[in-house]
Amino acid sequence: MAAPGNTAADLAERLLAGDKRALARAISLVENDDPEGWALVREVYPRTGRAEVVGFTGPPGVGKSTLIGRLVEHARGREREVAVLSIDPSSPFTQGALLGDRIRLTDHFLDPGVYIRSMASRGSLGGLSEATLQAALLMDASGKDDVFLETVGVGQAEVDIIDHADTVVLVLMPGSGDSIQALKAGVMEIPDVIAVNKADHPLTDTMVREIRGVLSLGPQQGWRVPIVKTEASRGEGVEELAEKIAEHRVFIDEQGTLAERRRRNLMNEVVALAAGRLRRKLEAEVRDDPAVQRLLDEVASRRLDPASAAAKLLEREGG
Amino acid sequence: MAAPGNTAADLAERLLAGDKRALARAISLVENDDPEGWALVREVYPRTGRAEVVGFTGPPGVGKSTLIGRLVEHARGREREVAVLSIDPSSPFTQGALLGDRIRLTDHFLDPGVYIRSMASRGSLGGLSEATLQAALLMDASGKDDVFLETVGVGQAEVDIIDHADTVVLVLMPGSGDSIQALKAGVMEIPDVIAVNKADHPLTDTMVREIRGVLSLGPQQGWRVPIVKTEASRGEGVEELAEKIAEHRVFIDEQGTLAERRRRNLMNEVVALAAGRLRRKLEAEVRDDPAVQRLLDEVASRRLDPASAAAKLLEREGG
Numbered sequence: 001m002a003a004p005g006n007t008a009a010d011l012a013e014r015l016l017a018g019d020k021r022a023l024a025r026a027i028s029l030v031e032n033d034d035p036e037g038w039a040l041v042r043e044v045y046p047r048t049g050r051a052e053v054v055g056f057t058g059p060p061g062v063g064k065s066t067l068i069g070r071l072v073e074h075a076r077g078r079e080r081e082v083a084v085l086s087i088d089p090s091s092p093f094t095q096g097a098l099l100g101d102r103i104r105l106t107d108h109f110l111d112p113g114v115y116i117r118s119m120a121s122r123g124s125l126g127g128l129s130e131a132t133l134q135a136a137l138l139m140d141a142s143g144k145d146d147v148f149l150e151t152v153g154v155g156q157a158e159v160d161i162i163d164h165a166d167t168v169v170l171v172l173m174p175g176s177g178d179s180i181q182a183l184k185a186g187v188m189e190i191p192d193v194i195a196v197n198k199a200d201h202p203l204t205d206t207m208v209r210e211i212r213g214v215l216s217l218g219p220q221q222g223w224r225v226p227i228v229k230t231e232a233s234r235g236e237g238v239e240e241l242a243e244k245i246a247e248h249r250v251f252i253d254e255q256g257t258l259a260e261r262r263r264r265n266l267m268n269e270v271v272a273l274a275a276g277r278l279r280r281k282l283e284a285e286v287r288d289d290p291a292v293q294r295l296l297d298e299v300a301s302r303r304l305d306p307a308s309a310a311a312k313l314l315e316r317e318g319g
Numbered sequence: 320m321a322a323p324g325n326t327a328a329d330l331a332e333r334l335l336a337g338d339k340r341a342l343a344r345a346i347s348l349v350e351n352d353d354p355e356g357w358a359l360v361r362e363v364y365p366r367t368g369r370a371e372v373v374g375f376t377g378p379p380g381v382g383k384s385t386l387i388g389r390l391v392e393h394a395r396g397r398e399r400e401v402a403v404l405s406i407d408p409s410s411p412f413t414q415g416a417l418l419g420d421r422i423r424l425t426d427h428f429l430d431p432g433v434y435i436r437s438m439a440s441r442g443s444l445g446g447l448s449e450a451t452l453q454a455a456l457l458m459d460a461s462g463k464d465d466v467f468l469e470t471v472g473v474g475q476a477e478v479d480i481i482d483h484a485d486t487v488v489l490v491l492m493p494g495s496g497d498s499i500q501a502l503k504a505g506v507m508e509i510p511d512v513i514a515v516n517k518a519d520h521p522l523t524d525t526m527v528r529e530i531r532g533v534l535s536l537g538p539q540q541g542w543r544v545p546i547v548k549t550e551a552s553r554g555e556g557v558e559e560l561a562e563k564i565a566e567h568r569v570f571i572d573e574q575g576t577l578a579e580r581r582r583r584n585l586m587n588e589v590v591a592l593a594a595g596r597l598r599r600k601l602e603a604e605v606r607d608d609p610a611v612q613r614l615l616d617e618v619a620s621r622r623l624d625p626a627s628a629a630a631k632l633l634e635r636e637g638g
Contacts, residue, residue: 038626041624041626042624042626042627045621045623045624046621046622048621049621059496059497059500059501060497060500060501060503060504060506061496061500061503061504133625134626137624152504152506175494175496176496176497177378177380177494177495177496177497178378178379178495178496178497178498179497181378181379181380182378182379184379184380185379185380185471187379187471259619262619263615263619266615266618266619266625267605267615267618269625270605270614270615270618270625270628270629270632271598271601271602271605271629271632273625273626273628273629274601274629274630274632274633275594275597275598275601277629277633278594278597278598278633279590279594279597279598282590282593282594282597283590286586286589286590295589296582296585296586296589299585299586299589300578300581300582300585302364302365302367302368303365304364305360305361305364305456306452306585306588306589306592307357307360307361307453307592308361309589309592310589310590310592310593310596311593313589313590313593314593314596314597
């Protein structure tokens with residue numbers, strides 16, 4: 001028999017009551033792909049959907065974490081409870097830049113109304129997107145009013161993660177030339193709100209004009225993407241940014257697109273979860289099964305083409 | 320009966336003989352996911368593995384296409400046959416920036432020793448990576464000595480595509496601040512060769528130093544990533560870049576890592592092909608099957624959690 005206070009039902013109860021340690025434990029279970037974590041999400045899922053989920057993306061070094069720290073302060077001033085989930089990229093390299101960012105959020109570690117968590121990228125990117133949604137659902141269930149998701153980088157993996165948000169904020173700074181080019185070329189998705197941080201830089205207004213130019217090429221109806229100049233280190237522009245985020249939320253709620261967006265994201269998530277499981281099953285087989293290894297030897301020696309090998313792999317599945 | 324000259328065997332024969340129109344037709348079949356295309360790749364696969372495959376990545380606007388155009392010239396000067404495959408991102412937006420780039424390659428359209436092809440991103444990213452490999456295999460089988468793959472952007476999708484290359488070249492220009500930050504933070508993979516294009520810019524040397532600083536944080540043994548300054552529009556540095564690419568190729572060949580890299584990439588490809596097929600099957604069901612739609616309604620109304628819905632979806636598959 002499980003020790004009192006440690007059963008799944010008990011953990012769910014404490015989580016729903018807003019207990020921070022229960023939330024931390026629950027997220028670790030999900031992060032480690034523990035079946036108990038999935039059971040917990042299943043149990044608390046009917047109590048989710050209330051939190052406002054905001055995603056923040058943009059290149060490393062633009063000051064996203066500092067800005068999020070300020071938005072946390074702002075929300076706390078309005079007695080809103082906040083959770084922040086930072087998703088770090090998998091790095092074969094140093095993670096120093098990100099560690100520095102994390103430290104800036106520690107001001108809030110002692111505030112019981114704030115919960116901050118980092119999640120590192122695991123091998124599979126689909127896996128991280130899954131884990132992000134589950135963690136965000138747990139934060140939502142634990143009574144947080146605002147859930148802030150933060151990713152570094154602007155590629156497809158980040159888009160998949162940030163798609164769990166109701167509102168997406170792209171944070172740039174003067175000098176984010178690559179990102180503007182990527183927006184312009186359509187490589188990067190158009191966000192709902194753009195913040196130009198470090199706005200004390202002399203090239204800020206040039207950059208704002210450049211972004212406006214890019215946005216003018218996009219759709220001209222519906223939500224108009226606001227560009228907010230911020231100086232997170234001094235707290236400037238934060239109030240306005242918070243307002244624009246709130247306005248976007250009201251806009252999509254009134255237009256009915258919030259429900260639509262959430263349904264579409266949940267649908268994508270269900271497919272991604274199912275496909276991810278199938279893929280992991282395949283990967284395990286490819287790693288461990290000598291018959292599959294022989295199949296790969298044939299591919300490597302150019303006797304069997306990759307598509308035929310894939311078809312043989314699927315036949316073995318009965319698929 | 321198929322018209323003479325149009326049967327699969329005939330198409331394969333013409334392709335292997337280096338016929339440009341046969342190659343164009345074959346790639347279209349693969350791009351459109353036509354079973355005849357897959358059959359063709361199966362047939363010519365034993366004749367692949369000879370071409371040197373070089374991938375070029377980097378943010379839009381740095382001049383990748385101009386640089387590739389120069390490398391094509393350089394290869395032609397050595398009587399090598401070249402194929403270029405440019406992979407465009409899916410854009411809800413304008414593709415003007417990329418069209419401009421494409422035009423710069425048209426100098427070579429009339430040269431029978433050069434084949435240039437663009438492939439647009441399709442809905443599924445896995446699908447594009449698949450199609451890229453198949454197209455590259457067809458180019459290889461048609462007798463090209465060099466296959467250049469070009470992607471725009473630096474996210475995970477581009478990494479998956481560029482992984483089909485033996486050598487990966489990252490092209491930057493002074494002002495590619497976001498990319499350097501991404502390299503530094505470990506968001507972006509370390510390439511084999513770095514070209515700093517538009518090297519007439521006064522900040523070029525500062526940038527080269529910055530990149531050296533980032534590389535010094537990485538592994539210090541094995542291949543040392545060279546940084547080459549180029550001015551593609553004037554042809555400067557192109558000779559040196561071509562040499563560094565060739566040196567990398569010799570290095571991995573001698574170290575045995577070329578065979579290892581290709582085996583790993585082929586293995587990933589087989590898994591991706593199999594997983595992609597399973598995923599597309601799931602997506603079709605989610606779209607078309609009323610029972611699955613009801614499952615999603617339950618998820619959207621918070622009665623059933625996404626993971627349980629995914630499990631139910633898989634049960635239906637007998638998976």
